[in-house]
Amino acid sequence: MQKIGDITTTADPQGEFTDGNVAQGVSPTILPAAWFNTMQRELVNTVKGAGLLIDPKNDGQILSAIEALIASKSYLSIYPIGIVIWFAQNKDPNKLFPGTTWEYIGEDKTIRLAAASGSDVMSTGGSDSVTLTVGNLPAHDHTFSANTSSFDYGTKTTSTFDHGTKGTTAAGAHYHSIAFSTDDRGGAGFGGGPPNGAYGRTGDVGDHIHQIAIGAHSHTVGIGAHSHSVSGTTATTGSGTAFTVANSFIKLMGWYRSE
Structure with a gap:
């Protein structure tokens, strides 16, 4: 000056x-x-330095400039680069604090404290919901066993069926042995035959078959009281739907000063 x-x-x-x-x-x-x-020039530079435009119809610009400059010096010390501020209204600190630059933190985020070294500041992660997988479940099993009720089915009879007369296969030539003994009259066998205890045989009759009659008949089967053991696995359940892990919250607008 x-x-x-x-x-x-x-x-x-x-x-x-x-x-x-x-x-x-x-x-x-x-x-x-x-x-x-x-x-x-001094007065014009004061007005412009406060971020105001020269207005020839406004005689109060020097006062406004001084107030703005005082305020700017105040918030520059209160809000250093890197500080975060919160608003419960839609406010833009870029307009509130001329000469500074602010960035919006983002929407639908929660705050997690960074490392003391600041190495992970502004990193992001996490999710409002998760879906469990088998690996998230503790090791476990499901045991299932059961017994049927005891019930006596009594005695059952098969249906009657006549199998008719059946023939054996041809047995071929053969004979039958005969043992002799005295009759009840104390004498030798009829006709003065062999003595008591002797053996004889029938003549060879050649190839022949025998007929066997199998008449209509049935069988009865006893089914006593008993039970059955049952074991197995339960059916699959669940759909794997994601669930929310978001805490109860209140939303604010957050800004941090970048310059």
């Missing part, structure tokens, strides 16, 4: 204005355009 004494020699020794004294030969301070331009 320039003083009037930097522009003209008509200023006093301190470089300030003087009314002069004609009687004593002291000239009043001349007001050149250079000084007024200096003052104007």
Whole structure:
């Protein structure tokens, strides 16, 4: 900033204005355009430095600029780069704090504290819901066993069926042995035959078959009281639907200062 004494020699020794004294030969301070331009530049730079646009119809801009600059210096110290602020309304700190740059944290996120070294700051992860897999379940099994009720089915009879007369296969030539003994009259066998205890045989009758009659008959089967043991596995259940793990929450708008 320039003083009037930097522009003209008509200023006093301190470089300030003087009314002069004609009687004593002291000239009043001349007001050149250079000084007024200096003052104007100072005032314009103050307004612009506060982030305001020059408005020729607004005579209060210097005051607004000073207030804005004071506020800016205040929030610059309160909100250093990297700080996070929260709003319960839709506010944009880029507009609230001119000269600073803020980034929105993001939507539908929760906060997890980073490492003390700051190595993982701003990293993301996690999910609001999960789906369990077999690997998430503890080792276990399902045991199932049962017994049927005891019931006496009594005695059952098969149906009657006549199998008719069946013939044996041809047995071929053969004979039958006969043992002799005395009859009940105390004599030898009839006709004076062999003595008691002797053996004889029938003649050879050649190939022949025998007929056997199998008449209609049935069989009875006893089914006593008894039970059966049953074992197995249960049926598969479940659908693998994902479930939420989100805690009860309240939503706020979060910003962090990047510059």
